Structures are given as structure tokens and as C-alpha cells.
Amino acid sequence: MRPWCVTDITVRPLRTEPSYSLNAHNDGDFYRPHQDTSAEFAPRRLLTFVYYLHRTPRPFDGGELRVLDAALPLHTETAGKWQERTWRDWEPEHDGIVFFLPTAWHEVRPDSCRSKQHADSRFAINGWLCSPDPANRGNDASP
Numbered sequence: 001m002r003p004w005c006v007t008d009i010t011v012r013p014l015r016t017e018p019s020y021s022l023n024a025h026n027d028g029d030f031y032r033p034h035q036d037t038s039a040e041f042a043p044r045r046l047l048t049f050v051y052y053l054h055r056t057p058r059p060f061d062g063g064e065l066r067v068l069d070a071a072l073p074l075h076t077e078t079a080g081k082w083q084e085r086t087w088r089d090w091e092p093e094h095d096g097i098v099f100f101l102p103t104a105w106h107e108v109r110p111d112s113c114r115s116k117q118h119a120d121s122r123f124a125i126n127g128w129l130c131s132p133d134p135a136n137r138g139n140d141a142s143p
Contacts, residue, residue: 016047017129021125024122025121025122026060026111027112029122030108031107034105035106037103046129046131047102048099048128049097050125051097053095059113060113061111061112062111064091066106066107066108066109067088067105068105092124
């Protein structure tokens, strides 16, 4: 992990456990605004990342990751109108990665893939660095 990530985001990568999934977005696909928190995962997720991998040149348009500028508390339905919030859009650049806090509201903007072929999709590994699972305490062989 690059030093700027550890310094700027203040997550210590030592003693974290990764969790991840592969996602494909094709023509018209998107993901509504959400936070990467839930009753099951909220206490353990420390850092969210999105790693992009796809064909080059990019065979689709759109599919930007929109991250709102403020990491808001859970259940922020009363924290103001969506239109009044500011954000940054991250282009899905091949072999690029974006890190942000799991409490940050974010979404995937609609994707346009003319060929509609699966191989031309916007592929991303969505993942999290998580604190160790308390259920596994005592099973760790490391000092």
C-alpha cells in the first residue's frame, strides 16, 4: 500500500483482512447512491477500494464512480438534499484504483456499452480492508 494512502486516509493496513468481489456493468447498468455499511459489516469495514480492469481502449462510456465529498454518518436521509451536496467523479481508468471511506455516499453512474458484449463491460474489483473478525481471535498464528 502506498504511504500517501496510509497517511491521508489514516487507515493502518497492518492486521487488516481484505474482502472483495468482481463486478461487471454493461449497457445501462448503474448502482444507486449508497454507503458500504450495514449492521453486519459496518463495525469492521475500515476502507473501501475500487480497482478497474477492462479492455483498452475503453469499450464503454460512462460508469464513473461518484463519491460525495463528505463521509456522512449512517442514516443521513435528513442531512440535506442530494442536489446540494458536492462530489467528485472518478473515471474508470484501466489498472486504476480509488480509495474512500465506507461511510462515504457513492454511486456508479450509468454505463453505455454499444456492443452489449460481456467482455466489453466495465469491470471492477470492489473491496474493503476490514478489521480482524473477532470470531477468529485466537486462531491467528502471527505474533
